[in-house]
Amino acid sequence: PLDKDELGTATWGFLHSMASYYPKNPTKKQSEDMTKFFKIFAEFYPCEPCALDFQADLKKHPPRTESQDALAKWLCERHNTVNVKLGKPVFDCSKVHERWRDGWLD
Numbered sequence: 001p002l003d004k005d006e007l008g009t010a011t012w013g014f015l016h017s018m019a020s021y022y023p024k025n026p027t028k029k030q031s032e033d034m035t036k037f038f039k040i041f042a043e044f045y046p047c048e049p050c051a052l053d054f055q056a057d058l059k060k061h062p063p064r065t066e067s068q069d070a071l072a073k074w075l076c077e078r079h080n081t082v083n084v085k086l087g088k089p090v091f092d093c094s095k096v097h098e099r100w101r102d103g104w105l106d
């Protein structure tokens with residue numbers, strides 16, 4: 001089985017990649033489906049304490065699904081909430097596409 005950290009790193013990789021490749025101009029259906037995706041994801045994420053906290057965070061900060069930039073920034077902020085909870089460094093969200101879509105530009 002994956003431990004909590006392996007599961008987390010693999011999952012963040014998937015979620016950030018999905019957000020960075022989400023349409024720049026989604027249809028209404030794509031936007032609604034992405035909102036549903038995160039609700040269902042939070043229901044079934046296979047780490048119970050993680051899932052419960054993420055469900056509560058989603059209620060306070062519903063998914064921003066109106067564009068690729070909005071979704072990527074929103075997800076970066078959600079990941080930062082977990083980073084703060086775990087005492088990890090906060091990630092600079094202006095670099096989220098560089099990290100997960102374009103590759104580092106330096």
Ligand code: FAD
Pocket residue numbers: 004005006007008009010011012013016045049050051053054075076077078079080082083086088090091096099
């Ligand atoms: P990770 O946090 O896994 O990050 C992987 C990579 O993402 C980093 O190396 C960095 O390059 C990049 N990154 C870091 N921050 C950001 C950001 N804000 N935006 C974009 N990219 C970023 N673990 C627990 O112990 N308790 C929990 O309650 C918990 N809740 C979680 C909830 C969810 C929804 C998920 C997906 C994971 C959760 N985890 C939780 C796991 C935790 O977030 C980490 O994945 C795990 O601790 C391993 O951390 P890491 O240092 O390898 O980097």
